[in-house]
Amino acid sequence: MEKSNGQRVILFPLPLQGCINPMLQLANILHSRGFSITVIHTRFNAPKASNHPLFTFLQISDGLSESQIKDDPTSNVMSLIAQINVNAESPFRDCLQTILSQESERVSCLIDDCGWLFTQNVAESLNLPRLVLSTFKATFLNAYPILPRIRTKGYLPVSDSKAEDSVLEFPPLLKRDLPRIFGEDGEKLDPFLEIIVDTTMKSSGLLFMSCEELEKESLNLAKETFKVPVFAIGPFHSYFSASSSSLFRQDETCVHWLDNQEEKSVLYVSLGSVVNIKETEFLEIAWGLSNSKQSFLWVVRPGLVSGAEWIEPLSEELVRSLEEKGKIVKWSPQQEVLAHRAVGGFLTHNGWNSTLESICEGVPMICLPGGWDQMLNARFVSDVWRVGVHLEGQIERREIEKAVRLLMLESEGEKIRERMNVLKDEVGRSVKDGGSSYRSIETLTNHILSL
Ligand code: UDP
Secondary structure: OOOOOOEEEEEEOOOOHHHHHHHHHHHHHHHHOOOEEEEEEEOOOOOOHHHOOOOEEEEEOOOOOHHHHHOOHHHHHHHHHHHHHHHOHHHHHHHHHHHHHHOOOEEEEEEEEOOOOOHHHHHHHOOOOEEEEEOOOHHHHHOHHHHHHHHOOOOOOOOHHHOOOEOOOOOOOEHHHHHHHHOOOHHHHHHHHHHHHHHHHOOOOEEEOOOHHHHHHHHHHHHHHHOOOEEEOOOHHHOOOOHHHOOOOOOOHHHHHHHOOOOOOEEEEEOOOOOOEOHHHHHHHHHHHHHHOOEEEEEOOOOOEOOOOOOOOOOHHHHHHHHHHEEEEOOOOHHHHHHOOOEEEEEEOOOHHHHHHHHHOOOOEEEOOOOOHHHHHHHHHHHHOOOEEEOOOOOOHHHHHHHHHHHHHOHHHHHHHHHHHHHHHHHHHHOOOOOHHHHHHHHHHHHHHHO
16 A cells, blocks of 8 residues: 555445445545545445444434335335435535544545435535546446436337337437336436436546446546546456445355356356346246256345245245256355356346456356346447347246356357457456556546645
8 A cells, every 4th residue: 555645535335235335445446545534324234344444434324214224125226315315414414524623634525426416515515525436337327417308208118119229319228228227207317317417517526437448438428428527447346356345244155166166167147236026037037047057156135036035936846956056145255256267157137346347357248137227238248348148138937048058058158258358358458557447546546636
């Protein structure tokens, strides 16, 4: 680590695994550049402070009741985030005010998630510069100003004959992707999007966990759209692992299990920390994996299957058949798993973290996006970079079996793997000394010091 530069940065992650991981990785990146770090966080999904002894953690109230936290909070993430956005404003203001009045070091800025709606106003009122972290691909954040227009344009509902058409305003999205971006009451999103665009434009800079090698044009467009300095500092996990910020206990036995598997023989299956699926879909995935006769490591997060605790919808017969070739765990050390020599494919929901982690380890994907930005990430994986197979939402045992066998056994899968290796190398170069992301960290550091 460089010696302290006498300046402190305050970070405030949105309380979701996919947002906490990058924020704490960013904390490590900035700390390695000499900044002291304070992390403000909600009680809900509080990160484990003891895993990060070099940082100061301050908890604020999120106003959620015990029962709200216990009743599967991932069942409606949007409403949960909306509630916390109301409840946490005043505690956040108090906390920030206290830090600014007590801190002996100079506090350079606040960096928080683009999903916080009140932080720009609070920071401005306290004369503290604010930088925004997007945990989405730049292409997706760039679309925020036009999403309401796309929603009302008359594309929805999408007829079968139009499903394959491109969304001209938002390439490479297809019209069939739109219903899962907007959900059932997409109009409720409009005010959030408007605030996010407005507050980002008022900020002192925008950070992406991305790089020029993946989306140079979108990064340039982000500068035009938001009219603030943009920093694409690379897949953050390339610098610091996400494992220390895991909210769930990671089952390490899966790594020992992988040690005994053949090279590139295992399909890793995980739908991230938020996606929910129906019991029927769960069973189709289970049969598809079993019928594929390929080895697999499957993360079934408690709460993944709506209405079930864990894997009890599986019959004894199905469990026996699954156990012949696979292992099911509740949560894995994903980065380590993807880096393991035995892993040859990833059936994923295409969260941006998971997508980047897969690219960095050169693991080709089977795309099963659940909604929102995952729809776009999956299109990039399957249609633009061509490093994965898209299930096109067909959670059906034969389709899953076909995709698994194509990726793991067939020559088409081999071609996908070759393209993935090229992409992995390109992205890998960006985070090395002299690469585009590496240089962007330098620029970001100087920018923060100049604020
Ligand atoms: N993850 C993990 N273990 C698992 C599943 C996921 O550590 O069993 C991590 C994964 O490495 C990634 C994060 O959880 O960093 C999920 O973020 P992502 O953006 O992919 O999806 P989200 O959970 O936000 O939908």
